[in-house]
Amino acid sequence: MLKKVTVYFTLFVATCFFTHCATIIHGSRQTVVIVCDPKKAAVDIDGINVGYTPYLARLTRKNKHLVKIEMDGYIPYEITLKRKLDGWIFGNIMIGGIIGIAVDAATGSMFSLSPKDVSATLKSTNKVFNPTKDEIYLTVVLRPDANWQKIGQLQKLNTDNNYKKPTF
Template sequence: MPFSYSRLAGLALATVALSGCATLTTGSDQSVTVLTDPAGAECRMEREGMTVAIVNPTPGTVQVDKSKNSIVVKCAADGFQDTFATLSSEFQGMTVGNVLFGGIIGVAIDAGSGAMNEYPSQITLLLVPDSFPNDEKRDTFFQSAIDRAEARTEAAVAEIRSKCVDDDGCKREVTLVETSGASEVSQLKSQWATAKVDS
């Protein structure tokens, strides 16, 4: 069979399709900035029981591989309770590059591997003191933290809805934000219940 440029192009396209294409369009890793209030903590990022990155001390930015699995961020600092938060992975949808270079096969591989997913680019964790001088200080600290967490969730949901163009996609994003916010409030309430008072 005579040499054909169209056959060569077809083979090249098939090769790209089989390898997946998210690396061409969005990259297979991303940066995540971890902050704590106050700064100076050591934070370990774990996914499926394996450490993927360490920030020591905060604030700091690290590179993590994209995945469809969540990352748990665990932070510790002297004088504060250990605290944690979850970075949920969000599906980014089909990109132009996936269609042009990877076709349906490339998209399927990227979606299955998590390469088309992305984590939030920044996360802030509130560090809770080991103890408080009195009940009033403790209660004020936690109630203020809960109020801020709920306000952030409401603001994020409002922003999503204001930019909504796809009802199903918006519902998923709203659910993700609300679940994350509820988890943060639940953790704060748990820490409130176990916080020590010096007196």
């Protein structure tokens, strides 16, 4: 009889302890490391500037997050951290903790963010632009955006000897 009570008591305590596995194991926030080459690029998370790379972010698991990394002279880098079902939630399913599943769902602990870390290499815009008031700059683009307004067209030069250079 004592052995039976001990077994039931142990099962009861284990069920109470593991009823919200994901919340106990890793909590409602996830640490995401954000690194970038070059360093010291600005980091925006969900539209809010939070600092510069390298950056360690503690993000809620409950929502997806938009991470934007940008620096002058470089093309901005954007990535969405998506939430996916975390394996620890199955601890609740196996043990039968309905309360634990509800707690994990409410806190967001039943999810993990993917990717776990962000590593970006910013690409240079190759733009060197330091205008002065007495200079005119011309930029040639090989692949123009279809939405741009066209204001001129390059013409092929006539290479005949009769060609006269324009005067300004």
